[in-house]
Amino acid sequence: MSLESLRAANNIERDATWAEMSFQERIDTAEFRIHERAHITVNGDSCRGCTTRECVVACPANLFVPTSDGGILFNYENCFECGTCYMVCNEAGAITWTYPEGGYGIVFHRT
Amino acid sequence: MTDTDIIVVGAGPAGSCAAIAAAKAGKRVVLIERGPFPGSKNMYGGVIYPRILDELIPDWFEHAPIQRWIVRRSTMLLSDTGALNIDYRSNAWGQAPYNGATAYRPDFDNWLAQQAVAAGAELICSTTVTGLLRDAQGRINGITTDRPDGDLTASVVIACDGVNSFIAKDAGLYKAVDASNYTLGVKETLSLPKNVIDERFGVRDNQGVDIEILGGTSGVNGGGFIYTNLDTIALGVVLKLPKLSAQKKRPEEIIAELKRHPAIAPLIEGAEVIEYSAHLIPEAGLDMMPKMVADGLLVAGDAAALCLAAGIWLEGVNFAMASGMYAGQSAVQAITAGNTTASGLQSYTKKLNETFVLKDHKKLRKIPHLVLSDRVQHKYPGFVTGIMERMFRVENPHPKPGVRRILREERKKAGISLMDLVRDALTGLKGFG
Amino acid sequence: MTIAVCLKWINASGQTDIDDDRFMGFSYADQAALEYALRIAENTNDEVIVVTAGPVGAEAVLRDAIARGAQRAVRIDIDRSHDSAVIAQAIAQVVAHCSLIWCGDYSSDRGSGSVPAFIAAELSFAQALGLVEIQVPADSLHPIRALRRLDGGRREQLEIRGQAVISVEGSTARLRRASLKGSMAANKQAIDIVTVNQVATETPPTRAYRPRARAVAAPVGNSALDRVRQITDTSSSKGHGETVHLEPREAAELIVSKLREWGYQS
Ligand SMILES: Cc1cc2nc3c(=O)[nH]c(=O)nc-3n(C[C@H](O)[C@H](O)[C@H](O)COP(=O)(O)OP(=O)(O)OC[C@H]3O[C@@H](n4cnc5c(N)ncnc54)[C@H](O)[C@@H]3O)c2cc1C
Numbered sequence A: 001m002s003l004e005s006l007r008a009a010n011n012i013e014r015d016a017t018w019a020e021m022s023f024q025e026r027i028d029t030a031e032f033r034i035h036e037r038a039h040i041t042v043n044g045d046s047c048r049g050c051t052t053r054e055c056v057v058a059c060p061a062n063l064f065v066p067t068s069d070g071g072i073l074f075n076y077e078n079c080f081e082c083g084t085c086y087m088v089c090n091e092a093g094a095i096t097w098t099y100p101e102g103g104y105g106i107v108f109h110r111t
Numbered sequence B: 001m002t003d004t005d006i007i008v009v010g011a012g013p014a015g016s017c018a019a020i021a022a023a024k025a026g027k028r029v030v031l032i033e034r035g036p037f038p039g040s041k042n043m044y045g046g047v048i049y050p051r052i053l054d055e056l057i058p059d060w061f062e063h064a065p066i067q068r069w070i071v072r073r074s075t076m077l078l079s080d081t082g083a084l085n086i087d088y089r090s091n092a093w094g095q096a097p098y099n100g101a102t103a104y105r106p107d108f109d110n111w112l113a114q115q116a117v118a119a120g121a122e123l124i125c126s127t128t129v130t131g132l133l134r135d136a137q138g139r140i141n142g143i144t145t146d147r148p149d150g151d152l153t154a155s156v157v158i159a160c161d162g163v164n165s166f167i168a169k170d171a172g173l174y175k176a177v178d179a180s181n182y183t184l185g186v187k188e189t190l191s192l193p194k195n196v197i198d199e200r201f202g203v204r205d206n207q208g209v210d211i212e213i214l215g216g217t218s219g220v221n222g223g224g225f226i227y228t229n230l231d232t233i234a235l236g237v238v239l240k241l242p243k244l245s246a247q248k249k250r251p252e253e254i255i256a257e258l259k260r261h262p263a264i265a266p267l268i269e270g271a272e273v274i275e276y277s278a279h280l281i282p283e284a285g286l287d288m289m290p291k292m293v294a295d296g297l298l299v300a301g302d303a304a305a306l307c308l309a310a311g312i313w314l315e316g317v318n319f320a321m322a323s324g325m326y327a328g329q330s331a332v333q334a335i336t337a338g339n340t341t342a343s344g345l346q347s348y349t350k351k352l353n354e355t356f357v358l359k360d361h362k363k364l365r366k367i368p369h370l371v372l373s374d375r376v377q378h379k380y381p382g383f384v385t386g387i388m389e390r391m392f393r394v395e396n397p398h399p400k401p402g403v404r405r406i407l408r409e410e411r412k413k414a415g416i417s418l419m420d421l422v423r424d425a426l427t428g429l430k431g432f433g
Numbered sequence C: 001m002t003i004a005v006c007l008k009w010i011n012a013s014g015q016t017d018i019d020d021d022r023f024m025g026f027s028y029a030d031q032a033a034l035e036y037a038l039r040i041a042e043n044t045n046d047e048v049i050v051v052t053a054g055p056v057g058a059e060a061v062l063r064d065a066i067a068r069g070a071q072r073a074v075r076i077d078i079d080r081s082h083d084s085a086v087i088a089q090a091i092a093q094v095v096a097h098c099s100l101i102w103c104g105d106y107s108s109d110r111g112s113g114s115v116p117a118f119i120a121a122e123l124s125f126a127q128a129l130g131l132v133e134i135q136v137p138a139d140s141l142h143p144i145r146a147l148r149r150l151d152g153g154r155r156e157q158l159e160i161r162g163q164a165v166i167s168v169e170g171s172t173a174r175l176r177r178a179s180l181k182g183s184m185a186a187n188k189q190a191i192d193i194v195t196v197n198q199v200a201t202e203t204p205p206t207r208a209y210r211p212r213a214r215a216v217a218a219p220v221g222n223s224a225l226d227r228v229r230q231i232t233d234t235s236s237s238k239g240h241g242e243t244v245h246l247e248p249r250e251a252a253e254l255i256v257s258k259l260r261e262w263g264y265q266s
C-alpha cells in the first residue's frame, strides 16, 4: 500500500503536521519582552455577570481563561497589544487596557 | 518657546512620512515610537503600494527592504469544497515604475523611520506617549510620555499612533468606539524554501503573488489572504469582531480550517509556522472616520481610520504614507504662517479631499459593508462556485443545462432572492464604478 | 574619580549569532552593573564612563547608557571576534585610570565571564566577581559591601576598597529608565572612539584536555572473556591508587607530575 492510499484509507490529512501545533508552540513563535507591570488587568467581578464571554473566543493570544467559579483568569505576558479584548467586551470597567512600558511587550520580526 | 516644532506620535508609515515631510522643510521634528525599534509593533497582510513615496524619496525602490514585487494578483472565492479563482498577471509590475511589493513591516517601517532620521528628524524609541498637554486656552501643545521627566511641548502634534489611537480619542475626535467597525487580522508567517514557493506560485526571482480570499473563514464574516515573501508565505484571515464569538471559533482554528481547504493546502504543504501575529484593522472607512484636525493636532493613517479595506482591496500603508506626508506638510505651513489652530491646519483636510486618500474612500464607501454583509459572506461564494461546478461538469449522456437555468437553480439553492441579487449587484457596480 | 562600566553589545532577542542592529542591546547583568555604578556615583560624585568594544552599531548601547545617566562614552573600535584576553586588554587600556570597573558577570550570548577577570589581571586590580548583593556606600569614604556566590549555596562577604574590578549577576538591580530629555540629549552626545594598540597576542586556540594515546599491550588470557575482562575491568587493583601525606605545595607538584605521567596533561 502506498503512503498516499494508506493516508486516504485512514482518513489522515495529507499534511497534518501543522494541525498538531499546540497553542503554546504557536505563541512561542512570537517574541515578548515581558515587563513586570501588567499592562492589561481584568476585573473578575465584572466578568461574573458576563454572558457573552467575547474575550475568551476573540483574544488571538488566548489569554482569557474562564474559571469554574464563573470568573476569568487573565495573563498579560503573551499579549499582541491588538486591542480586540477591550473592543469586544461590553461590560464597562471589566478591562483596564494600556500599552506596556515603552520598549516592552510584543516584538515582531517577520510580519 | 516649545521644546520642538512638531511631535509625531508613532513611527509607522504615517508617522515616518509626516516626519520626513516636516524635517525636509527644515522644521525641528521629534518622532516618538513605543516599540524598541520602528516596525516592532506592526503587522499587516503583506503588500505595500509605495508609489506615493516618489515625492519624498525618489529612489525608494532601490533602497526599500522589499521581499518580492507583485506580478500576480488573484481573487479567490471559496465554498466548502470548491474554489473560483480570478487571476491576473502582469510581469511589467516587476519592473520600474513598479506596483505593489511584499515586505516585512519590522524591516520596512524601520527603513522608513531611518529616512526620517536622515532628513533631520529625531527618533526616540521605547517611549509610550500617554496623553496630550494643553495650554491655558485648551489648545494642544505637547505630549506626556511614560518616561521620567517625559513631557514635551511643540507647536503641532501629529497623531500617527495606529488603529487604537488613544491620542485621537483623548482629543475627543472619535465618536463612541463601535467594535463592528473593526476587524481582527491574524496571520502565520510560514517558511518554505524559495524555489518551492517559486514553483508552487508560478513565479521566479523576486516576482511575488497576492491572493485575496472571500469565504473559507468558517462562517465568520471576513476574508483571507496569502502573500509570498522570498522564503516565507504570509497566510491569514481578517475577522469581523462581533461575529467571532457567535461562531465559537477561535482565530487560530479559522486559520487552520483555511489551511485545510483543498485549494489552499497544496500551496503550503510542509510549511512551518515561524511567527504568529495579530493586529486590528479599522474596516468601516468613511463611516467611522474621526475629525482629523483640532487646535494643535493632526491625525493621520490608521489613527484616522484611513485604511481602505474593501474586500478585494486591503490597502492601508499607502493611505498612511500619503496622509502622514500631507499632515507633515500642513503642519509646516501652519507653523510658518503662525497659526496652528484647527483653522490654520485646515489645509490638511483639503489635501485629503483632493487626493486618492479620501477620493478612494468616497468612491468605495459602500463596499466594506457590502463585502462583510451576510449575503456576500455566506451565500455568494456557494452560489458562484455552484454555478462554476455545473457549467464545467460534463454529465454525458445528459446535455449541458442552459446557463439561465443554472443561475436560477443555484440562486434558489443558495437562498438568494432576485431582489437582493439585483440590489447587491447595483451597489457593487455603483460602489466599485 | 571615575567609575567605568563595561557594556557588551549583544542580541537582546536571545539569538546568539545574529548581528541585527534592531535586536541588539545589553544583558541583564550589564544592566545591573550600570545601575550600581550610577547609584554609587550619585553618592560619591564620581563620573561614570561607559565602554564597549565593537563596531559602530554598538554605540547604541552607549547612548542608551548616557541617556540613563552616564557622563561619557568610549567605543573601542575592535573586532569582537577576538578572544576575551584581547578584548580585556583593550578595555584595560581605556579604563586604567578608573577607581572601579563594573561588568556584568557574564553576557547572555555564550559569555564565559572571563573578561572581568582578565581586566583585573591586566591592571593588577582587586577583583570581586559574581556578586549577588551590593550595599551602595553613603559616600566615598566607606567601602562597598557585597555578597559573592560560592558553591553549595554559601556566600562570601566582601569589603571593596581601592581600585577593583567588580562583576554582578543579572537581575540583582533593575536599571533605571532614561528620562525623555536624557534620551534626546544622548542622541547628540559625542562618543569617543579609540583604536587600541593590540599588545596582547592572540592566545593559541585551546582545546579540551584529553589523555594522550598510550600503547597498551594486547591482553593475554585463555578465554575471550578473560581477555575482555583485562581491558574493561575497573575493579582490578592495577589502578593508580596511592595515598600520600604532603604539604600543599609538594602535593600539588606531585599531582601535576602524575597527571603528566599518565598522559592527562601535556
Ligand atoms: C491583518 C492586516 C492586514 C493588512 N494588510 C495590508 C496590506 O496588505 N497592505 C496595506 O497597505 N495595508 C494593510 N493593512 C493595513 C496597514 O497595516 C495599516 O493601514 C498601516 O499600518 C497604517 O499605518 P499607520 O502608520 O497609520 O499605523 P501603524 O502602522 O499601526 O503604526 C502606528 C505606530 O505608532 C506606534 N504607537 C502607537 N501608540 C503609540 C503611543 N502611545 N506612543 C508611541 N508610539 C505609539 C506603534 O508602535 C506603531 O509603530 C493590514 C492591516 C492588518 C491588521
Ligand code: SF4
Pocket (backbone or CB within 6 Å): A042, A046, A047, A048, A050, A051, A052, A053, A054, A055, A056, A064, A072, A088, A089, A090, A091, A094, A095
Ligand atoms: S472581559 Fe469582558 S467579555 Fe470577557 S468575560 Fe469579562 S466582561 Fe465578559
Ligand code: SF4
Pocket (backbone or CB within 6 Å): A040, A058, A059, A060, A061, A062, A063, A078, A079, A080, A081, A082, A083, A084, A085, A086
Ligand atoms: S490586546 Fe489582543 S492579545 Fe492582548 S489580551 Fe487583548 S485581545 Fe488578547
